[in-house]
Amino acid sequence: MKGNVIVGQSGGPTAVINSSLAGVYRTAKDRGAKKVYGMMFGIQGFLDEQYVDLSDYIKNELDIEILKRTPSAFLGTCRYKLPAIHENKEIYEKIFEILNRLEIECFIYIGGNDSMDTIKKLSDYAIVTGQPQKFVGVPKTIDNDLALTDHTPGYGSAAKYIATSTKEIIRDGLGFSYKKSLVTIIEIMGRNAGWLTGASALSKGEDCDGPDLIYLPEIPFEVDDFVERVSRLLQEKSTVVVAVSEGIKLKGGRYVCEASGGSDYVDAFGHVQLTGSANYLAGVVRERIGCKTRAIEFSTLQRSASHLASRVDINEAFMVGGAAVKAADEGDSGKMVVIDRVSDDPYQCATGIYDVHKIAND
Amino acid sequence: MKGNVIVGQSGGPTAVINSSLAGVYRTAKDRGAKKVYGMMFGIQGFLDEQYVDLSDYIKNELDIEILKRTPSAFLGTCRYKLPAIHENKEIYEKIFEILNRLEIECFIYIGGNDSMDTIKKLSDYAIVTGQPQKFVGVPKTIDNDLALTDHTPGYGSAAKYIATSTKEIIRDGLGFSYKKSLVTIIEIMGRNAGWLTGASALSKGEDCDGPDLIYLPEIPFEVDDFVERVSRLLQEKSTVVVAVSEGIKLKGGRYVCEASGGSDYVDAFGHVQLTGSANYLAGVVRERIGCKTRAIEFSTLQRSASHLASRVDINEAFMVGGAAVKAADEGDSGKMVVIDRVSDDPYQCATGIYDVHKIAND
Numbered sequence: 001m002k003g004n005v006i007v008g009q010s011g012g013p014t015a016v017i018n019s020s021l022a023g024v025y026r027t028a029k030d031r032g033a034k035k036v037y038g039m040m041f042g043i044q045g046f047l048d049e050q051y052v053d054l055s056d057y058i059k060n061e062l063d064i065e066i067l068k069r070t071p072s073a074f075l076g077t078c079r080y081k082l083p084a085i086h087e088n089k090e091i092y093e094k095i096f097e098i099l100n101r102l103e104i105e106c107f108i109y110i111g112g113n114d115s116m117d118t119i120k121k122l123s124d125y126a127i128v129t130g131q132p133q134k135f136v137g138v139p140k141t142i143d144n145d146l147a148l149t150d151h152t153p154g155y156g157s158a159a160k161y162i163a164t165s166t167k168e169i170i171r172d173g174l175g176f177s178y179k180k181s182l183v184t185i186i187e188i189m190g191r192n193a194g195w196l197t198g199a200s201a202l203s204k205g206e207d208c209d210g211p212d213l214i215y216l217p218e219i220p221f222e223v224d225d226f227v228e229r230v231s232r233l234l235q236e237k238s239t240v241v242v243a244v245s246e247g248i249k250l251k252g253g254r255y256v257c258e259a260s261g262g263s264d265y266v267d268a269f270g271h272v273q274l275t276g277s278a279n280y281l282a283g284v285v286r287e288r289i290g291c292k293t294r295a296i297e298f299s300t301l302q303r304s305a306s307h308l309a310s311r312v313d314i315n316e317a318f319m320v321g322g323a324a325v326k327a328a329d330e331g332d333s334g335k336m337v338v339i340d341r342v343s344d345d346p347y348q349c350a351t352g353i354y355d356v357h358k359i360a361n362d
Numbered sequence: 363m364k365g366n367v368i369v370g371q372s373g374g375p376t377a378v379i380n381s382s383l384a385g386v387y388r389t390a391k392d393r394g395a396k397k398v399y400g401m402m403f404g405i406q407g408f409l410d411e412q413y414v415d416l417s418d419y420i421k422n423e424l425d426i427e428i429l430k431r432t433p434s435a436f437l438g439t440c441r442y443k444l445p446a447i448h449e450n451k452e453i454y455e456k457i458f459e460i461l462n463r464l465e466i467e468c469f470i471y472i473g474g475n476d477s478m479d480t481i482k483k484l485s486d487y488a489i490v491t492g493q494p495q496k497f498v499g500v501p502k503t504i505d506n507d508l509a510l511t512d513h514t515p516g517y518g519s520a521a522k523y524i525a526t527s528t529k530e531i532i533r534d535g536l537g538f539s540y541k542k543s544l545v546t547i548i549e550i551m552g553r554n555a556g557w558l559t560g561a562s563a564l565s566k567g568e569d570c571d572g573p574d575l576i577y578l579p580e581i582p583f584e585v586d587d588f589v590e591r592v593s594r595l596l597q598e599k600s601t602v603v604v605a606v607s608e609g610i611k612l613k614g615g616r617y618v619c620e621a622s623g624g625s626d627y628v629d630a631f632g633h634v635q636l637t638g639s640a641n642y643l644a645g646v647v648r649e650r651i652g653c654k655t656r657a658i659e660f661s662t663l664q665r666s667a668s669h670l671a672s673r674v675d676i677n678e679a680f681m682v683g684g685a686a687v688k689a690a691d692e693g694d695s696g697k698m699v700v701i702d703r704v705s706d707d708p709y710q711c712a713t714g715i716y717d718v719h720k721i722a723n724d
Contacts, residue, residue, distance in 0.1 A: 013537045041540035071530050073537035164669050168433050172666035175375045175435035178403035184662075299658045300546075304534035307526050308669065 001031045001329050003105035007054075008039040008046065009073040010080075010111035010118065011141065014154025015161075015309040016317035019068040020110045020138050021075065023321025025054050026064055028106070031329050037102060043109075043118055044078035047091070049098060068314055071306035081114060082121045085128070092125045099133055106134050106328035110321070112141035112152075116336055116360035123334030123356070134328035137336035137356055138320050142303045144195035148354045149338035153320055154303070155195060156313035161305045162188055163202035165298060170208055170241050173294075177238040181291035183230060184241045186211070187278035189302050191247035194218050196302065200243035212240045217247035221256050226281070227288050234291065244277050246297075256280060316349060323351035363393045363691050365467035369416075369683075370401040370408060371435040372442075372473035372480065373503065376516025377523075377671040378679035381430040382472045382500050383437065385683025387416050388426055390468070393691050399464060405471075405480055406440035409453070411460065430676055433668035443476060444483045447490070454487045461495055468496050468690035472683070474503035474514075478698055478722035485696030485718070496690035499698035499718055500682050504665045506557035510716045511700035515682055516665070518675035521561035523667045524550055527660060528573060529565035532603050535656075539600040543653035545592060546603045548573070549640035551664050553609035556580050558664065562605035574602045579609035583618050588643070589650050596653065606639050608659075618642060678711060685713035 005028040009017055021038070028036045036054045039046035052075075058064060067074060085092060099107065109119050116137045123135040139146050144155035166186060173182050190196040194216030204210030212233050215221055226242075233240045248256045257277045278295035285293050320337045327335060336356045342348040367390040371379055383400070390398045398416045401408035414437075420426060429436060447454060461469065471481050478499045485497040501508050506517035528548060535544050552558040556578030566572030574595050577583055588604075595602045610618045619639045640657035647655050682699045689697060698718045704710040 009537075013534055045540055072533035076537050076540055078540055165663055165667070168666040168668060169662055171434035172375055172662055175371075175438050178407055178438055178440055294662065296661045296663075297659065300531055300534055300656065301527055301658075304530040305527070306530060 001028070001033050001105060003033070003103045004035040004037060005033045005106045005108065005325060006037040006039055006046075006051065006099070006102065006104050007075075007108040008042045008110065009075045009077045010042040010109060010115035011077055012303055013071075013073040013077060014140055014142050014303050015071065015157035015306045016068075016153050016313050017110060017140050018070045018074045019314045019317035020140060020153060020321035022064050022067040023318035024108050024110075024138070024325055025058055026318075027322035027325040031325065033105075034103075037104070038075045041076040042078035042080060042111075042115075043082065043095075044080035045076065046098065047094065051102075068318060069306060069309065071304055077111075079114065082118055085121060085125050092122075095122065096125070096129070096131055096133075099131075104133055106136065106325060108136055108138060108321070108324045108328065110138040110140050112139070112143070112146060113360065115140075116356050119336065120334060120356045120360045126333065134331065134333040136324040136328040136332055138324045139336060139338065140317070142196060143190050143193045145193040147359050150341040150349065151339060153313060153317035153339075156310040156316070157305075157308065158189075158196055158302050159199035159202060160310045160313075161302055161308045162196060162199045162298060164308055166200045166211060166241070166243065167203035167208045169296060170203060170211070170239075173239040173241060180238065181234050182239045182294065183234070183282070183285045183289070183291055184239070184294045184296065185278040185281050185285070186241065186243045187246050187276050187295065187297045188243055189298065190217060190245050192217055194245055197243055197245040211243040213242045215242070215244040215248050217245040217249060220251040221248040222251070223256070223284060227284060230285060231289055234289065242281070244281065246277055248277055312347075320351055323353070327353050363390070363395050363467060365395070365465045366397040366399060367395045367468045367470065367687060368399040368401055368408075368413065368461070368464065368466045369437075369470040370404045370472065371437045371439045372404040372471060372477035373439055374665055375433075375435040375439060376502055376504050376665050377433065377519035377668045378430075378515050378675050379472060379502050380432045380436045381676045381679035382502060382515060382683035384426050384429040385680035386470050386472075386500070386687055387420055388680075389684035389687040393687065395467075396465075399466070400437045403438040404440035404442060404473075404477075405444065405457075406442035407438065408460065409456065413464075430680055431668060431671065433666055439473075441476065444480055447483060447487050454484075457484065458487070458491070458493055458495075461493075466495055468498065468687060470498055470500060470683070470686045470690065472500040472502050474501070474505070474508060475722065477502075478508075478718050481698065482696060482718045482722045488695065496693065496695040498686040498690040498694055500686045501698060501700065502679070504558060505552055505555045507555040509721050512703040512711065513701060515675060515679035515701075517557060518672040518678070519667075519670065520551075520558055520664050521564060522672045522675075523664055523670045524558060524561045524660060525564035526670055528562045528603070528605065529570045531658060532565060532570055532573070532601075535601040535603060542600065543596050544601045544656065545596070545644070545647045545651070545653055546601070546656045546658065547640040547643050547647070548603065548605045549608050549638050549657070549659045550605055551660065552579060552607050554579055556607055559605055559607040573605040575604045577604070577606040577610050579607040579611060582613040583610040584613070585618075585646060589646065592647060593651055596651065604643070606643065608639055610639055674709075682713055685715070689715050
């Protein structure tokens, strides 16, 4: 590599998004990049010429190790969708003017579906206009909903947080279970994908039975059936724990939290606010069954809890960051690095690469 | 010690309540107790003759170490208030009949204010009726609101969870702060005591500014002043993080979450439900300032997150458990063990003991 590399982060942070950044930096330096720039707040900040020289922050091996474990997005992220090329050529001309001025050879973008759209458009533009830069995406999302990769960096750590916290909540409830019933409903992220909610099942083991019921957004939710199952469980045990996705929907497609007229909570200012699915279902259980309930939302901590990051996840995120630089340096463009499962036992993964046109959102 | 020991757990679990149980067991065995019984679900279960021989569960040193780190209350707890002695002698006669039958010398109860009331009444009854047993309490509460002790076991671990999670939430928000404002309101336990909410300030350090505003339940909350402070902060920075106690109250004494007619959310079944303080204040900020908001409740995880238990807290909880057995074996009764601060730098604590009549709730 003779020129420079630029890397950005996009979308919601994960516990390991900075490990991918560290992987990009390390491989770029190993392959001889003169400078490794970091765009601040993704392509949106880049358009305002917001970027840094990462060597100002990463001075030694320890800094790389610390960055791998640093929570949130070190460079900041954005949710910014580039216009179609024919709609706004000026924006592309501006981007490539800056890229050429900074002598960028490789443009690496760490993100999910929406971010891969950025890689697709920029690489298309480069090909059409004969620009030299290579554009490669690094997968990142806690939702685990990217196509063609075995799993996504970020998911493992979120799953570890969810499984650990679910187990602690189940055990907490058991300590209270004498002569009274308690139904706990845990709400987990993943508006359309059930992977995170499914991870609550990882709490099951010899020291814990796991959640009694798990509801994913992919399967229509039936309120009456839910109440009946909870009632039946309460005949056998005094504490019942239910894990629900924030995105569970009724048969018609409406979100459960929108289900009842009453749940359209109008606040002091006349604004309609949706209560969460867990809050809503806790209300249903209190009303129809009459027992004590708790509604717990894992909220932002699912993606930001670096204190429970998975070591495997940290290492894989680092690996895909490095693989993206290698691919771009070897001439790939318009691609996303993926994780291929080589073996289940022992668990082994390797990186692969796919055409981003098969992955990105339109 | 020639006879037996019985120990119970009471009230809300903490991350280290089982470490105190392990400390009781270890010291009782070291001092020659024949049997160490554990009452299941506190005094409530004991009245139903629900107890176990702890030697059936603790076989070796490793089991003690594991118990010290086991989440939730191993024996189960209760929230059960003994009647006054003159109101219901039968219940006391029953308790002492069981204690005498089990040849109990020392009765150890791990709990907070309400649990110390149990120690007080049982020791009073023993003195009045000439019973031989000694009754000593072991402090435990995440709220840190027990009198006469420097701090309470359980608080340190809850504070560690709150500080760690607050820092991760603050950093998560910073990654999103480009060209938009975000106000995050975190709701923390402690209906009447601000210690837990205050612990959010521990997130402050060279890598984090800590919350911008902290509101404790001890100080009347003024909504207009709050909005003005948030507005002023948003002129200087794009992300503002506020930590509020679940128990913040207006000048007249009403809880903030009850403040507005609109916040009395009536659910699908006509039941009034209070939204939390954080949810309510997020609505106020959205309405009056118009920026994006997040409301996050730490909920049950504050007390059940053993994965973030503090080592010092685990060790101190173990220490006070052992000190209670020693005190009872040496003839103390109607007392609670306390933690005395011996030195701030280096941090050193030792156990002391106080008359439980000066501590317990009436």
